[in-house]
Amino acid sequence: MTKIIELKNATVQVNNGLDDAKTILDDVTLTIYEHDFLTILGGNGAGKSTLFNVIAGTLPLTEGSITVMGEDVTFMTAQKRAKYISRVFQDPKMGTAPRMTVAENLLIAKYRGEKRRLISRRIQDHKEEFQRMIAKIGNGLENHLETPAGLLSGGQRQALSLLMATIKRPELLLLDEHTAALDPKTSAALMNLTEKFIKDDHLTALMITHRMEDALKYGNRLLVMKDGCIIQDLAADKKSEMTISDYYGLFE
Known part of the structure; x- marks a missing residue:
């Protein structure tokens, strides 16, 4: 093993x-x-x-x-x-950036562990992919791709944190x-x-x-x-x- x-x-x-x-x-x-x-x-x-x-x-x-x-x-x-290594914390506020949208949070997570460069990530290119991801959650998150994470319920925010932690295996x-x-x-x-x-x-x-x-x-x-x-x-x-x-x- x-x-x-x-x-x-x-x-x-x-x-x-x-x-x-x-x-x-x-x-x-x-x-x-x-x-x-x-x-x-x-x-x-x-x-x-x-x-x-x-x-x-x-x-x-x-x-x-x-x-x-x-x-x-x-x-x-x-x-x-x-x-x-990725981590989901006890506090729903700790795993996400509250002023950024669900899509923007997912984009950050998509590049976890990689070198950051000052170039456009072209978030529009990823929105269809992110919409498919959040549609699997099943707690209403699929309606909030453009919603700031800070406005989500605690359960939705933790589900987003879990998705962000696993988006890059x-x-x-x-x-x-x-x-x-x-x-x-x-x-x-x-x-x-x-x-x-x-x-x-x-x-x-x-x-x-x-x-x-x-x-x-x-x-x-x-x-x-x-x-x-x-x-x-x-x-x-x-x-x-x-x-x-x-x-x-x-x-x-």
């Missing part, structure tokens, strides 16, 4: 202001293989977001290493890692509690859309969730984190045997 991401002894320490370093990611070794869909559970301060930030390149390692597709990216900036899709700010019905619709994107495009994905039901239903691997460590890494067969009660038991 192809290794997409490999962390070896990944450690992050931060100074708490009292001349005492606190470890927020503790000697984590993890391999993510092609077509894995991992869900991550853990309480506040467990290290979930730290793990995401380390992979994305927005937080440097204190010790250890990280490779993407066999390339050592330990000291590579987040901007350069963007050619491999990433090696790894990071889903950072991307349904947490939505109501239950909208959240369920977005999770169904997420699963469809992952399956149809054969993506590799890593998803943080606090919803036990989503951790049970989605993905082929489950990571449980506590105190900056991965304390469980359950494969599909073990995961399928578990109930919600079993999941709660993992934290005891």
Whole structure:
């Protein structure tokens, strides 16, 4: 199996202001293989977001290493890692440019990770393609190609963020509690859309969730984190045997 991401002894320490370093990611070794869909559970301060930030390149390692597709990216900036990795955030406002239209946001995403040059991108040439894309979403977004993203509903904006994150097929899709700010019905619709994107495009994905039901239903691997460590890494067969009660038991 192809290794997409490999962390070896990944450690992050931060100074708490009292001349005492606190470890927020503790000697984590993890391999993510092609077509894995991992869900991550853990309480506040467990290290979930730290793990995401380390992979994305927005937080440097204190010790250890990280490779993407066999390339050592330990000291590579987040901007350069963007050619491999895309991310959907918890806050619907973070993944899109609010004053730009849906079409303009998609055009930015289409060139993610590429060198930017001061030439016209001729957005008119892409509008038919973008209209076909948003027609697949099914939440009314198809009527808003020329609407500024800031005027969309939260569910529409997250769906746009997901589309932007996958328009150029990433090696790894990071889903950072991307349904947490939505109501239950909208959240369920977005999770169904997420699963469809992952399956149809054969993506590799890593998803943080606090919803036990989503951790049970989605993905082929489950990571449980506590105190900056991965304390469980359950494969599909073990995961399928578990109930919600079993999941709660993992934290005891």
